[in-house]
Amino acid sequence: MQHARTRLIAASFLASLAPLAHAQLHDGDIILAIDGGRITTNAIDGSTLVSSRVWGTSFGSFDFTDSPGFDTPAVTFPGTSQVGFNVLRALQRWNGSAFPMDASGIPPERLRIRKTGFGDVFTPTTDTFTPGFGISVSSGGEFHQHVGFTLQSPNGAGIYLLELEIWSSIASIETSEPLWIVFNNDLALSERDEAVQWVIDNLITTPCPSDVNGDTDSDILDFLDFIDSFGSCENLPAPCAGSSGIDADFNGDTFVDILDFLDFFDAFGTGCP
Numbered sequence: 001m002q003h004a005r006t007r008l009i010a011a012s013f014l015a016s017l018a019p020l021a022h023a024q025l026h027d028g029d030i031i032l033a034i035d036g037g038r039i040t041t042n043a044i045d046g047s048t049l050v051s052s053r054v055w056g057t058s059f060g061s062f063d064f065t066d067s068p069g070f071d072t073p074a075v076t077f078p079g080t081s082q083v084g085f086n087v088l089r090a091l092q093r094w095n096g097s098a099f100p101m102d103a104s105g106i107p108p109e110r111l112r113i114r115k116t117g118f119g120d121v122f123t124p125t126t127d128t129f130t131p132g133f134g135i136s137v138s139s140g141g142e143f144h145q146h147v148g149f150t151l152q153s154p155n156g157a158g159i160y161l162l163e164l165e166i167w168s169s170i171a172s173i174e175t176s177e178p179l180w181i182v183f184n185n186d187l188a189l190s191e192r193d194e195a196v197q198w199v200i201d202n203l204i205t206t207p208c209p210s211d212v213n214g215d216t217d218s219d220i221l222d223f224l225d226f227i228d229s230f231g232s233c234e235n236l237p238a239p240c241a242g243s244s245g246i247d248a249d250f251n252g253d254t255f256v257d258i259l260d261f262l263d264f265f266d267a268f269g270t271g272c273p
């Protein structure tokens with residue numbers, strides 16, 4: 001899995017100078033897509049969406065940042081619907097080797113999340129679910145938004161972890177799995193990146209992307225099912241499935257093409273833990 005992790009880190013942190021096929025997508029943003037009726041979170045790696053659930057960022061002046069933003073491929077969500085977030089637990093502070101993920105890791109600092117005209121919430125002081133707010137998708141289905149994150153007093157130097165989920169106002173679209181943003185306040189970037197790696201290693205359960213039929217094994221049946229869908233759907237827009245019922249848009253970029261085949265083949269070759 002080291003290769004996949006390396007790609008995740010690279011996709012999340014390296015500002016690529018390569019021209020992007022998705023010209024409207026912003027490198028470094030949290031790219032929202034829908035896969036199997038559920039919201040997914042992704043980074044963009046060149047022109048490919050790569051599943052990602054943790055982002056690193058740093059506070060700037062006034063302990064504020066509006067990064068990462070949220071972006072989608074065109075017409076991911078219905079026009080005039082809303083996309084929003086909930087805060088799943090209190091902020092956690094890095095202790096130098098881990099986020100404790102219990103009361104001992106909750107700092108006195110809270111994080112304010114604000115978007116003028118839409119909402120203003122603070123992270124809770126105990127691990128309680130805290131509703132966030134929604135932001136409108138444009139009538140044309142475009143969504144590219146930045147909310148403001150401000151670390152509150154005593155705003156100590158440290159590395160802080162925010163846990164969110166993303167929802168749509170459309171009831172048939174399932175809320176995302178948890179995602180995490182690691183905020184650095186005045187410590188070394190290397191330490192922030194170590195904290196991001198800790199989240200990848202400890203909070204994200206390792207998926208098995210080539211297990212397309214969902215029986216927890218990656219084997220020849222997955223290969224046959226995927227080939228069936230790919231053969232039926234090549235060069236067609238997603239969602240698209242063959243008689244096997246498998247989504248042929250393996251990389252989740254809303255179109256079925258040779259890249260899906262290559263990515264599946266790569267994942268299949270890598271296998272699963």
Ligand SMILES: [Ca+2]
Nearest residue numbers: 211215217222
């Ligand atoms: Ca399988």
Ligand SMILES: [Ca+2]
Nearest residue numbers: 249253255260
């Ligand atoms: Ca695709």
